[in-house]
Amino acid sequence: NWSPEHFKEYRLTSYDIFLHRRAHSQQALSRISCPVKLLYGTNSMVYPAKYSEELFESMQQAGLNVSLQAVSNAPHYLCVDHGNDVNPLIHDFIWACVNDKENITIPTSIVSPWNEALQEDGWCPDVKNEFDDEFITVSFVCLFRFLLTMEH
Structure with missing residues (x-):
């Protein structure tokens, strides 16, 4: 996926993001108004447990309703691997955060916000077997294009 014309995006997503990251300010954290659950894998090579614990403490100090939970033996990509x-x-x-459980509607289908951008780059949603698309390479240019079009 990372051809020479996309090395800038590769560097941004795999190197610069770690090199230039900084802690969130208390002011920025205090603007979060919903409950937060932090999950981390105890075998993450990206962020040590200390990072999650420090973020948890910062969020508590900012007055957030926050909880922290470790997932044993899990790597960084929790949802994928565990x-x-x-x-x-x-x-x-999420269910604990729902106030009106009696009147909740369950959707009958799910649509990804990425569909349009992925289709522009060659994804075919009508393919029944996901492995039929194995030769399509989607670069992060698609992701950046989508993010730039989102309203903030």
Whole structure:
């Protein structure tokens, strides 16, 4: 996916993001108005447990309703590699945040916000087997284009 014309995007997403990251200010954190659940994998090579614990403490100090939970033996990509452990945690957290459980409507279908951008880059939603698309390479240019078009 990373051809020479996309090295700038590669560097941005895989190197610069870690090199130039900084902690969120208390002022920025205090603008979060919803409950927050932080999950981290105990085997993450990207962020050590200390990072999640410090973020948790900063969020508490900013007055947020925040909880922190470690997922044992999980790497950085929790949902991908430990979905059976993580998905119930996320479900239960979201369900606990729902105030009007009696009048909640369950959608009959799910549409990804990425469909249009992915189709522009060659994804075919009518393909029944996901492996039929294995030779299509989608670069992060698609992602950046989509993010630039989002309203903030």
